Amino acid sequence: MRETELIRAIDTLARTTMHSPQVLTGIGDDCAVVRPRPGEDLVFTTDLTIEDRHFTRATHTAADVGYKGLARSLSDLAAVGAEPLFCLVSLAIPAGSAQWVKAFYRGLTSLAKQFDMALAGGDLARADKVTVDVMCCGRVHRNKALLRSGARPGDSLYVTGELGGSALGFEQKRGKTWARHKRPVPRVAAGRELVGLASACIDISDGLSLDLHRLCEMSGVGAAVTSIPVWPGASIEQALHGGEDYELLFTAPHRRIVPSRIASVPVTRIGEVTAHTGTITYGGNSLEPSGFDHFR
Ligand SMILES: [Mg+2]
Numbered sequence: 001m002r003e004t005e006l007i008r009a010i011d012t013l014a015r016t017t018m019h020s021p022q023v024l025t026g027i028g029d030d031c032a033v034v035r036p037r038p039g040e041d042l043v044f045t046t047d048l049t050i051e052d053r054h055f056t057r058a059t060h061t062a063a064d065v066g067y068k069g070l071a072r073s074l075s076d077l078a079a080v081g082a083e084p085l086f087c088l089v090s091l092a093i094p095a096g097s098a099q100w101v102k103a104f105y106r107g108l109t110s111l112a113k114q115f116d117m118a119l120a121g122g123d124l125a126r127a128d129k130v131t132v133d134v135m136c137c138g139r140v141h142r143n144k145a146l147l148r149s150g151a152r153p154g155d156s157l158y159v160t161g162e163l164g165g166s167a168l169g170f171e172q173k174r175g176k177t178w179a180r181h182k183r184p185v186p187r188v189a190a191g192r193e194l195v196g197l198a199s200a201c202i203d204i205s206d207g208l209s210l211d212l213h214r215l216c217e218m219s220g221v222g223a224a225v226t227s228i229p230v231w232p233g234a235s236i237e238q239a240l241h242g243g244e245d246y247e248l249l250f251t252a253p254h255r256r257i258v259p260s261r262i263a264s265v266p267v268t269r270i271g272e273v274t275a276h277t278g279t280i281t282y283g284g285n286s287l288e289p290s291g292f293d294h295f296r
Pocket residue numbers: 075076079202203205
């Protein structure tokens with residue numbers, strides 16, 4: 001298959017995602033043309049997914065990789081409470097991967113359609129290993145984006161869902177937990193409902209311990225975690241440090257009423273924010289940030 005044919009196939013898939021009246025033109029032009037509405041802020045995020053680093057071709061199908069590449073970026077949109085608008089996808093692949101590329105885009109666009117998000121452009125190049133970069137843009141009401149920096153001492157600390165399922169799935173490589181690892185569901189609807197409710201928010205991509213440290217650092221606070229919801233069968237270590245759960249960790253003022261389910265996802269109070277800057281404890285003991293750090 002020639003590159004022009006491949007691009008035509010991608011273009012056909014991309015056109016099936018073009019629902020938003022704000023995305024005026026997508027693939028086929030030199031740039032995507034997107035029109036912001038008055039009173040909104042646009043938010044942007046980008047995530048790399050690299051063969052033998054984030055996935056292997058032996059364990060992940062092309063459609064899995066396309067799905068997860070977008071899911072990782074969508075989880076960042078969820079963390080700021082944004083509504084997804086469009087994505088740009090750059091893909092580098094070894095020669096002779098045309099079928100793989102088409103399946104990759106099918107996996108990616110299947111998820112994009114679930115969130116009414118357009119695949120509005122991207123780039124294709126050759127490389128020895130599959131390298132994916134998914135840039136996502138979303139929108140929020142002006143000045144309403146949820147940030148990591150809004151937590152205050154006395155706030156309550158919450159998580160959506162259960163933690164440790166992704167790490168357990170990666171270990172077992174079968175069943176429901178393996179799907180949890182390969183096809184995480186980004187908490188976009190929950191994130192949007194947290195706008196006006198949460199004081200700070202972050203998605204748990206690298207493990208609760210590490211992402212909680214990041215939130216506390218940006219807010220200049222500490223945290224005392226008392227108990228956490230653990231995925232059935234997962235260890236407490238997997239729940240604290242495992243990563244890739246793509247749940248939301250958020251804070252809310254003590255007096256604010258936080259429902260036990262948000263957008264059909266269970267929400268659990270796991271502790272509280274303290275004034276002890278940088279000190280994070282679990283059950284009274286120091287909780288070190290031992291989640292996934294790419295540069296350690
Ligand atoms: Mg994130």
